[in-house]
Amino acid sequence: MKKEFWRKMGLSEEEYGMIKGILGRDPNEVELGIFGVMWSEHCSYKNSKAVLRSFPTTGERVVQGPGENAGVLDIGDGQGVVFKIESHNHPSAIEPYQGAATGVGGIIRDIFTMGARPIASLNSLRFGSLKSKRSRYLFNGVVAGIAGYGNCIGIPTIGGEVYFHPSYEENCLVNAMCIGLIDIKDIAKGVAQGPGNPVLVVGAKTGKDGIHGATFASEELNEKSEEKRPAVQVGDPFMEKLLLEACLELIKTGYVVGMQDMGAAGLTSSSSEMASRAGTGMEMDIAKVPRRETGMTPYEIMLSESQERMLVVAKSGAEKAVQDIFAKWGLEAVVIGKVTDDGYLTVKEGDEVAARIPAKALTEMCPVYAKEAKKPEYLIKAQEYDLSTLPELGDYGQVMMTLLGTGNIASKEWVYRQYDYMVGLNTVVGPGSDAAVLRIKGTNKGIAATTDCNARYVYLDPRQGGQIAVAEAARNLVCAGALPLGVTDCLNFGNPEKPEIFWQFKEAAAGISEACRTLETPVTGGNVSFYNETKGEAIYPTPVVGMVGLLEDISRVMTMGFKDEDDIIILLGENKDELGGTAYLSVIHGLEAGKPPSIDLEAERLIQRTTLALIKEGLVKSAHDCAEGGLSIALAECCIAGGLGADVVLSEEMKASSLLFGESQSRIIVTAHKEKMEKVLSRLSINKVPYKVLGNVGGEYLTINGSGWKVRLAVCDMEEKYRRAIACYMDM
């Protein structure tokens, strides 16, 4: 075999040697192509597996941890919440609309493959500066693509996040998350059990699109990337809607043994993973695969990433019943082979054997690497930056207005008004709040969900940044009145072959691990996206945390807006003199330096549990966490959301900028009726939660009084700035 060929497949010399060893002969081109994708980072996690093993993955509620198409958590009454996040960064950087659309389509399939009805989507997005034309083009296309796919299929997009930073200029991030609901007894898995059982390809026809998408995702973007045309596909949400309804109807019949969507590496990964999980083999005649174009080779059929397809293993004898259901939805379901007991993936074209490989060789036997890790130089310099010399700007009101008008803090209304966030009649709290909340029909329960990651913190201290991402996600859920249950993560990093990048990755994962342990939110699945670089420059390390939580009683749902005049505003947690890594530093002083805010995970946990108890007892009327922009911005957001002003006193002896714009962690703003204040404060004292009574709600202005300074802004002015900022950029 020519060296160029296996190099092109992304395999190393040692790996090629291993493959020869496994097969006991030279692989042919089809086999090599199959190994190439299955042993790519995207499919095999060969560079990240060792690190991911540190995540806590068990817990009382974990029904399905990592390893299946999606994780499942028990939410009582025999029901489970199914959820997962996935990246579609590289395709979106090349064709924003279709790249994002097919990303949404892929993650939705992961959910209904489990037998769950998808009930909501979220997304986490990163682009370069809003001042850049290219970033705006990508941003516009990505949001339209998410909307185009999600709205058509009828799954509400209920939340997410968007950040802008020059490090994403060429390599935007598009992470899509989907949540489904299932009766736990109905969970379907991606297993090919029962030798003799038929294997069917269902859904869309196979075309030449997307060949080598997985390998593409495992390389850096460069000028040649635009030439990798086949790696971008066009999504067909209508087809997926049909597939969704047909699959869910099929699962109800009990004829399904196993099912898996054809995502990255298409037929290759679905067949080998299903066989490998079950310890069986599979024999397929790819001449039978329905195709869109003529003249496709076995290689192309095995590696095609055409969308909206599934592989189904059915009970023997049920072929006709399966086909009838798909026919009702206007879809094809074709038997292409059967499960075998020899442990081999045997690919035939007619009578000709095109490839024959032990299924486990493609999955479990993929080599695992422990990459070299090295603390990057930039970090030491950045962390040592002396912030005490910063000039103190006088006009804090002006600073607040500037912050409210920056893309990262401003309202994301421009984005989520393009999403149908209401379809399904479950959205109790839509986008625009700390976390979105869905009711579960037929019960008193609700589910809350959020995605979070402040990549600037991770850049300045990956471990602490990883911890904060988890803590903030959990805090957002708590502010909605939900108990955080579990995590799905999407780890977006640069090229792991660089020791500095790998160090970031390891540290961030360790931080996530630690926070998940303390906050009791196990990781049930996720996704790693490496090679997010262009021209040698890596993105900011961006480990996105997707989290779901449970409300036992949906009537206790909480939102951040101030509710009534004269309510008392109480801050839980402590203001510290921490300006490192803040939005204030970045926006006002053009600095991304210092140590990010400190976090004490135990204190975080205490504050969260206490807030939740206050909400459950009906003692507070609003709750909002302090995040980007600090206390002042959090207060402004409460005012804007509630359409009410506030009068607040900050009496601490601290630099005004730190007090107003510092991003100290573990702080939550709550409001309570005057008559409930005593009770709230006594609860806080008993729980030993530090707090401050800040003032009261009312009027049309937000007034913040410090020692020797004062800010006074009209709520309507702040709202105008906050709501219009992104639209202004996009109308440019």
Place this chain on the structure above:
Amino acid sequence: MFKAVVTITFKKNILDPQGSAVHKALHSLGYPEVSDVRVGKHIEVVMDVDSDEIAHKRIEEMCTKLLANPVIEDYQINVAVVE
């Protein structure tokens, strides 16, 4: 004045869900003779330039910059004089 007509279609290997949907609909409406349908965009751009040559050059540029995404689309240009 020149009018450029740009026709944008998906590349051959790329899925054309619109085309397939129309194809299917035409079949069920009683047109079995239809063997393929592709749907694309038709863009008319009127330009105030001096020569056919400039018109061609400029519209070609607009296509690569804005009108089409060469990753998934092909385009075809026709320029004509208009009053």
Place this chain on the structure above:
Amino acid sequence: MFKAVVTITFKKNILDPQGSAVHKALHSLGYPEVSDVRVGKHIEVVMDVDSDEIAHKRIEEMCTKLLANPVIEDYQINVAVVE
């Protein structure tokens, strides 16, 4: 085999927001010479029929029945022989 190309455009009195958006975008990209943009649909229908005449008749029918909405759209047909 015949290939019919159907071009569908909005009637004159109907607003063409896509056209205006493209127009605006072209201006901001540095093409002030563009004085008008209209965006429509381009549909290619390949038919297995015996004559040009039949092809015309059938595609005309498809247009009135499905491809165009006479309330808002005009259409234009071109039929050519293909191998």
Place this chain on the structure above:
Amino acid sequence: MRFGVVVFPGSNCDADCYHVIDKVLAEPVEYLWHGDRDLKEVDCVILPGGFSYGDYLRVGAIARFSPVMEKVLEHAAGGGLVIGICNGFQILTEVGLLPGALVRNPSLKFQCHNTRLRVERNDLPFTSLYKKKEIVEIPIAHGEGSFVADEETLELLEKENRVVFRYCDENGEINGISNPNGSLNNIAGICNEKGNVLGMMPHPERCAEEILGGLDGEILFRSLAGWRQGGDVA
């Protein structure tokens, strides 16, 4: 009053309409499959929102040829009640039960948010429990909801008092600012001559429960449910 909710393969508000009638109103309701020529003897047919057949060519274009629509046409001709919501409205114009057409929003974007509507007439089975000129809040969620029609048609609609809902501001004023999608005359919903067929872009089923943020849409369904069976349409 028996309701039927049509299910096209790409409908996605079918279950929502069903839910409101079944669970909120506790009235009898059936699903009507697009491929069947059977209305199951319902009194009121609902064409729900969604993307009937993917809506790839034009919204609602392909749906109008489905077998169930033959029966819906007969039902409407016989004076039976039909309401098309969002995609349902688009289908009703394509099939010719209602005049005009719905084209792309001038923003070129899908828009999902609350809108205020002025109820222009309350003498219809769909609106009998609203007050005349009542201002209600009902969300829209569409990419192609801009109502257009030629001048004569528009004049006729106005003359015959067939505009049922108009986008308005908090004072009930009809103006450009309160028009979310450039619809002519701020039209959000219209009916046919006899008043038994209604098409509207906003989604009343999305505000029929307090927990989802309002009850303004529930009134429409309650109006229908309370309408005298076989009673004359005004």
